[in-house]
Amino acid sequence: MISHLVCALSLVVFYSLQTAVFSQATLISGTADVVLLFLAAWSLQEQVKNSWLWTVIAGVLISLASAMPLFAPLIAYIGVVSISKLIQKKVWRSPIIAMFIVTLLGTLIQQGLYILILQISGTDIPLGISLDHVTLPSLLLNLIFALPVYAVVSELVGRIYPLEEET
């Protein structure tokens, strides 16, 4: 119960940070996606069992708030958490490396999906420009913020799960 509450509150905080701060702090035209980083870090935690549920909830809510068509954020976040779960089993001894790998692959998948969906919906998205101006800067920013977000999420999980076990 506590983990659900903490996850919901954290998502609200990360979403607010994303729209109010990180979406405005651009590198060329790229921005960091701290919601993606939060979901990746949350699902990489061994104790966490509710990551799928919150990924779907976050994805649906963000898809409704976003102008991206066809529930693209939901699909992207499910993809990120799938990679995260897959990698968690393979490189569980090095969670930080796992976080970097999930961030790298997750960002590329998310951006590729966004480009594909925008192309399908008729928006003119030149691949070269989107790679140079959006995808690579976003990837760099996500990799920079991956470690702090992972640290915060690990700390949160480390504090709430002992409480969860007590109750």
Add this chain to the structure above:
Amino acid sequence: MKFLNSKNIQTIVIIVVVGGVLFLALSGYLTPVFNLSLNPLVSFQRWLSVRYLSARDFLTTPGDVVQLREQNAVLESQVTQLQTQLIEMEERLGEAQVCFALLDFGRTNPQYEYIAATVIGREISPFLQYIIIDKGTEDGVRYGMPVVTQQGLVGRVDAVIASASRVKLISDATSVVNIQLQSAEIEAQLQGSLTGDLSLDMIPLDEIIEPGDVVLTSGLGGNYPPNIFVGQVLSTQQRENALFQTASVQPIVNFESINAVLVIDNFESIDISPLIPEP
């Protein structure tokens, strides 16, 4: 002769001497003598006073330090309070300046009614150029309403909920605005892009456009009211074998730093898409 005894003589001598000294002193004849005799006395008094004050300071300093520290703490807290007030006042001044600028725009364009709104966020996807404002249907904001700042055109409302709205900026890749060039009276289409750059399309090759030409909305298409300032032509490009020339436009609004906007309340956009024949 009893009066002239020795005691009386002494008294008279003393009175005469004292009177003489007073007379000499008052008349200034004794000043050098006084100086000569008083200077060592004053020097000694000064020396003694300085030593006394030093000794007194030394003995009373601990008490003063405590008092000074208390005073310092009080003053520091006052400084902190004043700094906080100053920051608040500066923030309010900034907000007031934005409000005054928006008010000026409203006064200079009295034909429209406005809803002032604050920008509270941006689109989560970096591929899209949208902002989120803090006014929604409860405040009278409706889908399609044009959004401006005191400088010029920003975009139009794309989605609305009760207390917030999403505004598509004219710099978005899917945004198309019908414009006119003020100097040449040419009509064209302004398009956004992935990177937020604006460009003019569909300009006939025989038209001459110069950098610095003012770009205004034309009102064609029914999405935006006419004659709203959009920006200035930055440069022109003509490709070989192309039917039209293109131009880059410098927007007047800095989309990165919009804090407040005005939603034009009494302009009804017209959806002409049903009238456009499908290919």
